[in-house]
Amino acid sequence: MLEIKGLHVSVAGKEILRGIDLQIGQGEVHAVMGPNGSGKSTLAQVLAGHPAYEVTAGQVLYQGRDLLGLPAEERAREGIFLAFQYPVEIPGVSVAYFLKAGLNATRKHRGLEELDAMEFLDVLRAKLKFLEIDQAMLQRSLNEGFSGGEKKRHEVLQMAVLEPSLAILDETDSGLDIDSLRVVATAVDHLRAPDRSTIIVTHYQRILNYITPDFVHVLMGGQIVRSGGSELAHELEARGYDWVRGEAAAAGSEVKP
Amino acid sequence: MASPTTGLEVFTDREYKYGFVTDIETDEVPAGLDEDVIRVISAKKNEPQFMLDWRLRAYRYWQKLEKAEAEPKWANVHYPAIDYDGIVYYSAPKKRPTSLEDVDPELLRTFEKLGVPLEERMLLAGVAVDAVFDSVSVATTFKAKLSEAGVIFCSFSDAVQNHPELIQKYLGSVVPYTDNFFAALNAAVFSDGSFCYVPKGVRCPMELSTYFRINAMNTGQFERTLIVADEGSYVSYLEGCTAPMRDTNQLHAAVVELVALDHAQIKYSTVQNWYAGDKEGRGGIFNFVTKRGKCQGDSSKISWTQVETGSAITWKYPSVILQGDNSVGEFYSVALTTNHQQADTGTKMTHIGKNTKSTIVSKGISGVFGQNTYRGLVRIQKGATGARNYSQCDSLLLGDRCGAHTLPYVEVMNDSSQVEHEASTSRISDDQLFYCRQRGISAEDAVSMIVNGFCKEVFRELPMEFAVEAAKLLGVSLEGSVG
Ligand SMILES: Nc1ncnc2c1ncn2[C@@H]1O[C@H](COP(=O)(O)OP(=O)(O)OP(=O)(O)O)[C@@H](O)[C@H]1O
Ligand SMILES: [Mg+2]
Numbered sequence: 001m002l003e004i005k006g007l008h009v010s011v012a013g014k015e016i017l018r019g020i021d022l023q024i025g026q027g028e029v030h031a032v033m034g035p036n037g038s039g040k041s042t043l044a045q046v047l048a049g050h051p052a053y054e055v056t057a058g059q060v061l062y063q064g065r066d067l068l069g070l071p072a073e074e075r076a077r078e079g080i081f082l083a084f085q086y087p088v089e090i091p092g093v094s095v096a097y098f099l100k101a102g103l104n105a106t107r108k109h110r111g112l113e114e115l116d117a118m119e120f121l122d123v124l125r126a127k128l129k130f131l132e133i134d135q136a137m138l139q140r141s142l143n144e145g146f147s148g149g150e151k152k153r154h155e156v157l158q159m160a161v162l163e164p165s166l167a168i169l170d171e172t173d174s175g176l177d178i179d180s181l182r183v184v185a186t187a188v189d190h191l192r193a194p195d196r197s198t199i200i201v202t203h204y205q206r207i208l209n210y211i212t213p214d215f216v217h218v219l220m221g222g223q224i225v226r227s228g229g230s231e232l233a234h235e236l237e238a239r240g241y242d243w244v245r246g247e248a249a250a251a252g253s254e255v256k257p
Numbered sequence: 258m259a260s261p262t263t264g265l266e267v268f269t270d271r272e273y274k275y276g277f278v279t280d281i282e283t284d285e286v287p288a289g290l291d292e293d294v295i296r297v298i299s300a301k302k303n304e305p306q307f308m309l310d311w312r313l314r315a316y317r318y319w320q321k322l323e324k325a326e327a328e329p330k331w332a333n334v335h336y337p338a339i340d341y342d343g344i345v346y347y348s349a350p351k352k353r354p355t356s357l358e359d360v361d362p363e364l365l366r367t368f369e370k371l372g373v374p375l376e377e378r379m380l381l382a383g384v385a386v387d388a389v390f391d392s393v394s395v396a397t398t399f400k401a402k403l404s405e406a407g408v409i410f411c412s413f414s415d416a417v418q419n420h421p422e423l424i425q426k427y428l429g430s431v432v433p434y435t436d437n438f439f440a441a442l443n444a445a446v447f448s449d450g451s452f453c454y455v456p457k458g459v460r461c462p463m464e465l466s467t468y469f470r471i472n473a474m475n476t477g478q479f480e481r482t483l484i485v486a487d488e489g490s491y492v493s494y495l496e497g498c499t500a501p502m503r504d505t506n507q508l509h510a511a512v513v514e515l516v517a518l519d520h521a522q523i524k525y526s527t528v529q530n531w532y533a534g535d536k537e538g539r540g541g542i543f544n545f546v547t548k549r550g551k552c553q554g555d556s557s558k559i560s561w562t563q564v565e566t567g568s569a570i571t572w573k574y575p576s577v578i579l580q581g582d583n584s585v586g587e588f589y590s591v592a593l594t595t596n597h598q599q600a601d602t603g604t605k606m607t608h609i610g611k612n613t614k615s616t617i618v619s620k621g622i623s624g625v626f627g628q629n630t631y632r633g634l635v636r637i638q639k640g641a642t643g644a645r646n647y648s649q650c651d652s653l654l655l656g657d658r659c660g661a662h663t664l665p666y667v668e669v670m671n672d673s674s675q676v677e678h679e680a681s682t683s684r685i686s687d688d689q690l691f692y693c694r695q696r697g698i699s700a701e702d703a704v705s706m707i708v709n710g711f712c713k714e715v716f717r718e719l720p721m722e723f724a725v726e727a728a729k730l731l732g733v734s735l736e737g738s739v740g
Contacts (some may be wrong), residue, residue: 048690076697086693088688092710101706109697139499141710158696 001026001197002166009039009046009222015056016042017076018222027194031208032201034219035241040158040201041085044170045217048082049075064240076102077109083155083172085201089143092160097136099124103161107233109186130190132183148175156187168199169189173207185210190204198254205237218244259627266393285519288341292316298347303416305421315434315444320706328438332601333630334570338506346479348444379644403459406462409454413481416452423454427485429497429552431514432579439510439545439572443479447512450480455490455521464720466495486521488554493524495723509568511546518568519581524562525625526719527575528727531567538597541569546705548575549605552613554583560587561604562718564727569598574632576605579613579641586615589715593731594659603633603664608641617648620712623659624735628664637674644674653711654681655704655735705732 002024009017016039024030032040046053047060049072060067067075090098103123104114115123128135131153143151152172159167169188173181189211192198200213208216208230216232217224218241226232226244236244264592288295295316299309323341403410409420417424434444455461486492509531515523525548534541534653544567550559561575577586588604606615621629635646652661663680685707709716710729716724 048691048695052687072691072694073699076695082695084692088686088692090689090692090710092709092713093706096708098693098698101698101702102693105697105702106697163695217509241647 001028001063003059003061004062005059007043007046007060008056009042010054010056011042011052016053016222017046019225020219020222022217022224024197024199026197027050027192028214029192029198029200029211029215031216031230032199032219033203033216033233033236037079038219039222040219041170042222044082044199044201047168048080048164049071064236068152072103074109076162077106078211081162081164081167081170083152083159085170085174087143087146087155089141091141091144094139094143095142096124098119098142099138099158099161100159105200106162117133123161127157131157131160131187133157143245149177149180152176153180153184156184156191160187160191165195166197166199168201169204170201172200173183173202173204181206205233208233220245259588284344286408288345288348290316290344290346290446291360294346297450298446299346300303304417307421308417308426311429311434311690312445315441316446318434319438319441319445322438322441325563330574332572332632333628333664333667334599334601336570336571336599342444344508347448348579397436403460407456408461409452410465411452413447413450413452413483414702416483416531420452420454423485424452424483427514427516428485431516432512432547437547440512440547443460443481443510443512443547447479447481450511451484452482452483453484453492453494455484455486456491457487458489460490461492462497464493466497466669469585478507478511478726480511481509483516484514484523484525486518486523486557488518489520489605490518491522491524493525493720495720496525496527496725496729497530507541508543509545509550512576512588513546513548515550515559517550517552517554517559517584518559520556521549522558522560524560525550525575527563527565528719528723528730529563529565529567529571530730533567533596534569536596538569541598542567542703543569543570543572545553545570545572548573549578550576550586551578552581552586552610554584555581555699556583557581558585558587560585560589561645562589562715563591563601563602564712564715564719564730565590565592565602566730568600571600571602573600573602576607576608577615578607579615579644580609581613583612584610585613587718588615588617588619589718590619591622591633591674591712591715591727591731592620592629593622593624593735594629595624595655595735597626599628599630601630601632603631605634606636606646607634608637608644608646609640612643612645612723613641614644614647617646617650618668618714619648619650620715621650621652621661621663622655622708622711623652623661625659627659628662630664632664632666634668634678635676636668637671639670641671642673644671646674647678648676648678649714650678650680651711654682654684654707655708702736705735708735 003021007017007020008015026064034040042053046055055068100120107114133153146154153173155172174185176184185207211231216228216230218226227239262511286294292313295312299312421427432440434441435529451467484492484494515525517523531542531544552559559577563575565571577587579586586606590602591598594600597614603619604617617633619631622633623629631650633648635648637644648665650665651665652663654661661682667676685704689707690703693706694700708731716727719727
């Protein structure tokens with residue numbers, strides 16, 4: 001599904017990712033953890049094609065094809081979805097309008113019939129219910145005045161509507177209260193499918209109680225310094241990052257804080 | 258390594274869809290202006306003496322202004338001097354129709370291309386169109402249905418013939434010919450326009466609409482619109498404009514007067530898409546328009562909504578005189594300037610009556626080299642106890658060589674009034690664009706979506722179909738404006 005080889009990325013002239021190697025198979029769930037500023041969001045953004053991030057070396061294959069040459073909207077239509085850590089506000093553009101535009105652009109790309117307003121609402125209704133989102137939200141301006149939790153729910157709603165092949169969730173669990181966490185995490189787990197791979201960027205083990213990852217990776221100083229199974233997340237929760245840092249240093253890889 | 262583009266530079270050239278020329282025979286007077294030309298215009302239109310006298314007074318006034326070089330220079334727009342002797346002041350299709358069947362088919366095709374549904378479709382749409390082609394109003398539809406309701410809706414010329422008492426009573430009562438240079442010129446030479454009278458207590462059964470189009474070369478178009486809403490009546494009026502592409506500039510100096518009596522309401526909506534000139538700034542319409550409404554009666558209401566995407570230069574301030582107690586004035590505006598377009602537009606709200614209320618919402622969008630100025634005056638006179646105004650002026654910049662300027666003037670002469678002003682300037686952020694693109698929406702569509710969102714408060718004031726048109730027009734007009 002996704003193959004990242006020796007990926008180096010700079011932003012504003014500063015190197016952030018310094019040689020990432022990662023393979024994600026179809027249907028797998030990978031958790032990416034790591035201290036603040038280690039480059040997790042950078043990895044997420046660069047996979048989604050944010051123009052501010054410059055790839056200086058390396059390769060990314062998505063479904064066997066070169067990903068990095070594609071513009072962001074093509075990647076999206078090809079099934080890459082990013083739930084943003086900080087979803088941006090767009091005044092005057094309603095949630096419903098935005099969602100429908102995205103869905104129809106994607107459907108068109110795939111040679112499917114575009115949905116009209118009624119059909120679209122039908123698609124939406126069940127998903128709103130599942131995520132416990134009030135239908136009134138559809139008429140609000142995109143992310144404008146949304147609470148932290150509403151923003152995150154709304155990101156997952158978009159994922160549910162767009163049905164991606166590769167979903168990247170950047171701290172979708174941050175800023176959620178206990179009930180919201182349950183709703184959002186259950187929804188994400190529910191969206192797990194044999195033809196859908198998921199990358200969950202998180203600081204906390206708790207979301208992984210709902211979604212058991214196949215792999216856990218630790219990103220530090222722009223490199224993956226340790227990978228393991230779901231037990232690694234528990235270990236990190238218990239011991240913090242210092243021991244990984246120590247071990248990595250001992251193993252000779254140069255890890256900056 | 259190929260770095261993905263932001264998509265902002267992929268916009269194609271902006272194309273003007275309405276830039277065709279209609280080939281029909283016209284009846285013109287030679288270029289230039291003197292009293293004889295005015296007499297000819299008046300005679301061709303078979304006008305009563307009071308009209309000719311008024312035109313001549315206006316002409317003499319204008320002449321004084323012109324000699325004194327008093328063409329207004331205060332607006333934040335720059336253009337070469339206008340040669341008033343090079344303009345043809347009267348141009349009309351030769352065959353004058355008496356019914357729709359008589360209308361030159363070439364002309365009907367033109368209107369069709371413009372998307373003016375003159376025939377059957379119109380009935381379904383429920384719109385009565387008074388189409389002004391160059392100077393003469395060619396076809397007026399749905400007169401019957403309107404007259405059943407007692408509404409008079411016809412060309413200005415017909416009104417002069419058939420309802421001279423109304424014309425004499427209201428012509429110049431809101432915009433006197435002494436108002437400004439272009440208003441004086443218009444009064445002297447205006448050749449046609451629309452007239453509407455809604456009698457007491459009548460809610461006009463359909464939206465009224467006029468499409469203006471400048472066709473003949475070197476023709477200045479000087480139309481004049483007068484709408485009178487009698488006590489307790491209501492009317493919604495739509496105005497749409499396009500003009501063919503030419504290398505030279507054309508002058509458009511229109512006057513619109515609205516009068517609302519006690520408890521009457523007038524809603525006036527404009528979508529203006531005159532030719533804006535090419536990418537180098539050659540050609541395009543000079544749109545110097547005086548639009549004003551008078552809330553003459555108590556509890557009357559006048560609401561202007563405009564979407565201005567065309568013209569090389571726009572100079573326009575739809576205003577409201579709030580004379581009646583408890584009267585309400587509104588101004589909702591979207592002005593887009595891209596390439597070398599310049600717009601100096603805004604409104605003037607003059608509060609005279611007690612508890613008068615005005616709302617101003619202005620959205621300016623600038624791209625490429627476009628210059629957009631909001632100029633507004635809120636004036637609360639001494640007697641306007643309890644007057645309130647709310648103004649909001651937002652600017653959106655799509656590039657770094659374009660400009661937005663906000664000039665809100667406030668004059669308050671009554672302490673009990675409340676005046677509120679908010680202003681903002683913003684840009685479309687890379688993160689907003691990326692968010693849209695990440696959901697599969699192309700950069701072009703994203704820009705257009707964000708701009709439409711920015712204009713939402715104005716668009717929602719437009720009648721439904723007009724709002725859809727306006728949004729589309731904005732999308733087309735934005736092409737090539739971001740880079
Ligand atoms: N657009 C940008 N301009 C400048 N610096 C940036 C930009 N984006 C990221 N960075 C820098 O890159 C580094 C990595 O940031 P990134 O957001 O990827 O970290 P993160 O692992 O997601 O952190 P957190 O856990 O706090 O979300 C940080 O030092 C950050 O300041
Ligand atoms: Mg982050």
